[in-house]
Amino acid sequence: MDDLYREQILDHYKHPRNFGELDHPSVASSDNLVSCGDQLSMQLLIEAKKQIVTDIRFQGIGCAISMSSASMLTEVVKGKKIHDLQTLTKDDILKMLGVKLTPTRLKCALLSLEVLHKALNNMK
Amino acid sequence: MIDGNQIKKDFPIYRHQPNLVYLDTTATSLKPQQVIDKENEYYTKYSANIFRGIYKISEKATEEYERVREKIAHFIGAKSAGEIVFVRNATEAINLVAAGVGKTLKTGDEIVTTIMEHHSNFVPWQQRALKKHIAYHVSRITSEGKLDEKDLLGKINNKTRMVAFTHVSNVLGTINPVKTLIKKIKAKNPHCLILVDGAQAAAHFKIDVRDLGCDFYVFSSHKMLGPTGVGVLWGRYELLDNMNPYQYGGEMISAVYVDRTEFKDPPHKFEAGTPHIAGVIGLGAAIDYLRVLGMDKVRQHEIEMTSYALKLLRSLKGLKIYGPQNPENRGGVIAFTIERIHAHDIAQILDSNNICIRAGHHCAMPLHLSLDVASTARASFYVYTTKEDIDALVKGLKRVQEIFA
Ligand SMILES: Cc1ncc(COP(=O)(O)O)c(C=O)c1O
Numbered sequence: 001m002d003d004l005y006r007e008q009i010l011d012h013y014k015h016p017r018n019f020g021e022l023d024h025p026s027v028a029s030s031d032n033l034v035s036c037g038d039q040l041s042m043q044l045l046i047e048a049k050k051q052i053v054t055d056i057r058f059q060g061i062g063c064a065i066s067m068s069s070a071s072m073l074t075e076v077v078k079g080k081k082i083h084d085l086q087t088l089t090k091d092d093i094l095k096m097l098g099v100k101l102t103p104t105r106l107k108c109a110l111l112s113l114e115v116l117h118k119a120l121n122n123m124k
Numbered sequence: 125m126i127d128g129n130q131i132k133k134d135f136p137i138y139r140h141q142p143n144l145v146y147l148d149t150t151a152t153s154l155k156p157q158q159v160i161d162k163e164n165e166y167y168t169k170y171s172a173n174i175f176r177g178i179y180k181i182s183e184k185a186t187e188e189y190e191r192v193r194e195k196i197a198h199f200i201g202a203k204s205a206g207e208i209v210f211v212r213n214a215t216e217a218i219n220l221v222a223a224g225v226g227k228t229l230k231t232g233d234e235i236v237t238t239i240m241e242h243h244s245n246f247v248p249w250q251q252r253a254l255k256k257h258i259a260y261h262v263s264r265i266t267s268e269g270k271l272d273e274k275d276l277l278g279k280i281n282n283k284t285r286m287v288a289f290t291h292v293s294n295v296l297g298t299i300n301p302v303k304t305l306i307k308k309i310k311a312k313n314p315h316c317l318i319l320v321d322g323a324q325a326a327a328h329f330k331i332d333v334r335d336l337g338c339d340f341y342v343f344s345s346h347k348m349l350g351p352t353g354v355g356v357l358w359g360r361y362e363l364l365d366n367m368n369p370y371q372y373g374g375e376m377i378s379a380v381y382v383d384r385t386e387f388k389d390p391p392h393k394f395e396a397g398t399p400h401i402a403g404v405i406g407l408g409a410a411i412d413y414l415r416v417l418g419m420d421k422v423r424q425h426e427i428e429m430t431s432y433a434l435k436l437l438r439s440l441k442g443l444k445i446y447g448p449q450n451p452e453n454r455g456g457v458i459a460f461t462i463e464r465i466h467a468h469d470i471a472q473i474l475d476s477n478n479i480c481i482r483a484g485h486h487c488a489m490p491l492h493l494s495l496d497v498a499s500t501a502r503a504s505f506y507v508y509t510t511k512e513d514i515d516a517l518v519k520g521l522k523r524v525q526e527i528f529a
Contacts, residue, residue: 004472004473004476005469005472005473005527010527010528013528014528034489035484035485036466036468036484036498036499037485037492037497037498037499038466038498061498062466063466063467063468063469064466064469064528065468065469105468105472108468
């Protein structure tokens with residue numbers, strides 16, 4: 001079986017978590033990978049006083065890697081402090097996915113992190 | 125008849141990658157030993173610069189290099205070797221023409237191209253048009269992926285200066301009826317210039333540029349069993365003669381004075397600096413290889429492989445094939461999508477079985493936008509392709525569907 005397409009990734013791809021839209025998001029952002037045709041948008045609900053993400057939704061189209069990465073990330077994000085999310089790195093995403101990626105697929109995996117960081121930057 | 129298994133023996137990569145199923149010739153072809161040896165021969169036996177040395181190995185290198193020009197002239201039916209310009213690739217050949225013709229374009233002139241072009245036959249014209257503020261028309265395709273001839277001809281008028289289109293689409297596989305199309309275009313405007321992008325054609329069937337009636341024809345060595353880094357521009361001699369040089373420097377001059385320079389005649393006027401000598405000489409061996417096979421046989425083999433692949437691929441559920449359905453009307457390339465599975469995932473899973481296909485927009489983003497798909501998967505066939513390769517592809521695709529079921 002292909003490492004890349006292990007059960008967990010396929011599961012998130014086939015049954016994305018937190019897929020859809022929030023009624024009253026605090027911030028939102030989107031981005032795409034023009035060369036792959038992948039599109040991803042995220043909406044966050046933020047509790048301003050505690051600086052915590054209380055809810056998140058994402059929507060998009062893309063390959064199994066970019067979509068499952070986004071789905072998994074939304075699970076990570078909920079209840080986390082904004083500061084802790086801003087310092088998430090490429091390595092955190094790779095650890096989360098638990099797979100080795102070639103440079104061409106790396107950008108698929110990192111799209112979700114880029115969109116998340118963009119949303120958090122939009123806050124200020 | 126060509127036997128792909130027999131041909132594979134000439135390609136050392138199959139010994140180094142024993143289970144390789146290479147289905148991406150549209151991106152670049154594999155190289156036979158004969159080509160590798162010939163390139164090596166230059167480096168080991170007479171690796172001198174050309175045109176410069178009054179000594180034997182330089183003269184040998186020059187002779188080998190210029191002999192390839194003759195071979196290519198013969199291979200594509202050019203009037204003389206003087207009409208063959210060596211460049212880096214098909215892209216550079218198009219840019220050379222776009223720069224040369226572009227210089228003479230003025231407000232009111234028009235350029236026509238098509239939506240099925242590779243970026244390399246699209247962006248150079250688009251950018252010229254934008255810079256010069258001249259009209260730039262993009263012809264449509266039909267629902268079957270053929271050029272919409274009526275639409276294209278409707279865009280030709282007495283202001284049209286340049287028409288650029290591909291001989292074979294690198295995505296749809298469509299073989300355009302170049303000869304009849306050119307007749308009709310020239311009937312509407314005999315003064316417009318026509319460039320045909322032969323990147324996916326020259327290696328696949330017999331080309332006769334004079335019979336086609338075009339003004340410029342371009343292709344790349346690396347897509348025709350030859351080395352990377354070499355491209356060919358064919359142009360009618362009087363057009364090349366009237367065109368400005370593309371780059372300036374050594375090899376392209378006949379005399380340089382402090383205040384002026386006299387240029388060589390075509391084709392050397394367009395070959396500034398030391399060219400890819402080994403690459404050109406290697407390309408000669410690729411031409412020899414194809415000539416021995418016979419271009420009719422090459423075409424026949426591709427039709428056979430394409431028919432076989434079309435038949436099997438059509439039997440897969442949820443798989444959509446783009447381009448003409450009849451293998452006689454298409455080159456050995458098949459782009460497809462599978463419902464709900466991204467092309468990158470298809471390619472990645474196939475790769476785990478050493479099956480190489482391409483996934484993406486294949487440098488034809490306007491086409492993909494017009495087809496309303498972000499990306500497609502693409503398999504392509506050549507002389508070394510066998511039915512077993514295609515069986516492996518189909519088996520791999522079934523596995524992809526299982527994984528995503
Ligand atoms: C139809 C077509 N035109 C032009 C090119 C550009 O060729 P090169 O990259 O060798 O310049 C390609 C290569 O994929 C092609 O398929």
